Amino acid sequence: MSRPSPRTDLAHEALKQAILEQALEPGTKLPEDEIGAHFGMSRTLVRAVLAKLQAEGLVDARPKRTATVAQPTLAEAREVFEVRRALEIEIVRLVIKRWKPAFGAELEGMLREEEAARRRGEPKVAGRLAGEFHIRLAQLTGNRLIARYMEELVTRCSLILAVFGQPHGADAGHDEHSELVAALRAGDADAAIAIMDHHMGVVEKRALAEETPAESAALGDVLARYAGAIGARDAAVPLVAAQKRGRAK
Numbered sequence: 001m002s003r004p005s006p007r008t009d010l011a012h013e014a015l016k017q018a019i020l021e022q023a024l025e026p027g028t029k030l031p032e033d034e035i036g037a038h039f040g041m042s043r044t045l046v047r048a049v050l051a052k053l054q055a056e057g058l059v060d061a062r063p064k065r066t067a068t069v070a071q072p073t074l075a076e077a078r079e080v081f082e083v084r085r086a087l088e089i090e091i092v093r094l095v096i097k098r099w100k101p102a103f104g105a106e107l108e109g110m111l112r113e114e115e116a117a118r119r120r121g122e123p124k125v126a127g128r129l130a131g132e133f134h135i136r137l138a139q140l141t142g143n144r145l146i147a148r149y150m151e152e153l154v155t156r157c158s159l160i161l162a163v164f165g166q167p168h169g170a171d172a173g174h175d176e177h178s179e180l181v182a183a184l185r186a187g188d189a190d191a192a193i194a195i196m197d198h199h200m201g202v203v204e205k206r207a208l209a210e211e212t213p214a215e216s217a218a219l220g221d222v223l224a225r226y227a228g229a230i231g232a233r234d235a236a237v238p239l240v241a242a243q244k245r246g247r248a249k
C-alpha cells in the first residue's frame, strides 16, 4: 500500500465530493495521467486513490481500462438500501442497550447543526450532516466493523441519491432523526426501531423516485474547482478538519 499523503487525501476528497455532488456524472472517464498531472502525483498514487474510491462504491476500476465514475443500476441501488435498512435497525437495537444521556446530547447537537445548514440554504451541507448522524449512531454501537460498514453504506446511498434521487433530496429526514433521538432517550426500543424502519423507507423512496439528468463538464475544470474549494475550506475552518478526524476514527 502507498503511504497516504496530504496530496492523495486532497485528490481523494476532491474526487469523492465531485462524484457525490454529480459534478462528475456516472460513467465519466477518470484517466490516471490527467489526475496525476492535476495533483502532481505519480500513477501509483493515483491508482491507490482510485482503489479507495472503488472500495467506497464510487468508482469502477478494472485492470487495463480507464477507471470511470460508478454507475449504480436500480437493482444495485435496491440492494444497498436493503442492507442499510437491516443494519440501521440492528444499530438502534445495539445503541439503546448501551444508551447514555451523553449520547442524546451529542446527537441533538448534530441535529441542530444540520437544521442550521438547512436554514442557511445549504442543502448539500445539511445532507452531508444527515449522513454523519447515521455514521455517528453506528459508532455509538461500539462495534467498529458496523461503523465501517455504515460509513460505506452512507457513501453508496449518497451516490444513489445523487444519481436517482430528487434534487436536494439528500436525506432531509430531520424530523424523523429528532423523533428517533427522543425514542432512544425514552428507552423505547420498539418505537425507535419503528421510526428507523419508517425513515429508511422514506429515504429509499425519495432516492429511487426519479432519474435526474446531469450536465457534463471537463474533468480538469471540475478537479480544479473541488480541490480549490477543499484547500480553502481546510485552511480556513479548523472545525471541518476536526470533524474529519472524528469521522476517521
Ligand SMILES: [Zn+2]
Pocket: 130, 134, 171, 173, 177, 199, 203
Ligand atoms: Zn436519516
